[in-house]
Amino acid sequence: MASQFLFFAFLAVTSSIALASDPSSLQDFCVADAMSSVLVNGRVCKDPKLVEANDFFFSGLHLAGNTSNAVGSRVTPVGVAQIGGLNALGISAARIDFAPWGLNPPHTHPRASEILTVLEGSLRVGFVTSNPENRLITKVLQKGDVFVFPVGLVHFQQNIGNVNAVALVALSSQNPGVITIANAVFGSNPDIPADILAKAFQVDTNAIYSLQSKF
Structure with missing residues (x-):
């Protein structure tokens, strides 16, 4: 009886973990149909016969974002709204531009973990663990360095140099929030x-x- 209980407890835990990320695709692709008015948890699939290469393509991450704002940073997202072919794949990306001493303020992504790569400049990054510790995990990154922010935790990035900085991030959801x-x-x-x-x-x-x- 105890072994059966442990088995079902393990099954419940593993099932809850599986449900905690974007659902796996059941077909080759499900390109988002931008014209559909049907509301689902995600996007309605475009007719596969109408899918083309541009549904999996985005151009623009070579362009610097406008950082002339109060915090001195700009995020250029590449999610399902920009690439319909990301629908149901559970991934997205973004470019972050920083003016000198610019800040991407403390924020969370409720549906995704994030991995950041510094392309130019120096960044101070960090995240805060959950209650009751609320411990700050922080590090200064240089060009080529990579840092991971776990899903749901408050995190930030700040340019600590007198020149512009650029980072590229990938996220484990098509719509990380x-x-x-x-x-x-x-x-x-x-x-x-x-x-x-x-x-x-x-x-x-x-x-x-x-x-x-x-x-």
């Missing part, structure tokens, strides 16, 4: 009540109103 922490907390619509945030951050409500006004 992005939750930028400051935007979500101080820029929600409608606002999170100031008294809640004041208690959470142990500051005066006026400080919260000031932060909310910036987002």
